[in-house]
Amino acid sequence: DVKVTQSSRYLVKRTGEKVFLECVQDMDHENMFWYRQDPGLGLRLIYFSYDVKMKEKGDIPEGYSVSREKKERFSLILESASTNQTSMYLCASSQPRGYGYTFGSGTRLTVV
């Protein structure tokens, strides 16, 4: 089974903190994605990556950055956490084309 592991299930951080969300997949997938999900707004793509050291902005990249130094790991960074970044964050991975995603279990981040 493809496994996508997110390092934390629940996280509480203070406004202004730098926050790292980690995601690791074990099936050698080229593509990795970070989404946030909020009630009524659905899944919104933050960043994605097709290969090591490659990244592309999604629909809502402001306030976020990413890092992909190794194929299996894709990190989402909140440079200076704000309360409007309180959300469920979902990491996913997939093969290059024509395949669905496998999602991690999600990180529910609360910024206070």
Next chain:
Amino acid sequence: QKEVEQNSGPLSVPEGAIASLNCTYSDRGSQSFFWYRQYSGKSPELIMSIYSNGDKEDGRFTAQLNKASQYVSLLIRDSQPSDSATYLCAAPPSGNTGKLIFGQGTTLQVKP
């Protein structure tokens, strides 16, 4: 703007009935389609994929695709209370970089 649209519901059906979930998409270049199930507080789980016009059956689930009408549906036969969840439809845009566009999801309630 490429879109995938679903009725948000809730769709309420009695236990044992057939639940019919619908999805339309705007990009005629989309070649593959996916249905995800998401329980409250959990991450989406891939339950069906369909690539060709017609029906694809997997247990109690049937996915139907009509590319001419740009329409995808998911039928759940003999609905169970455990099927109560939000169902997300997804499709890749043409050019197929591996990214998926998700609908907002339809909430299904199966009443005992």
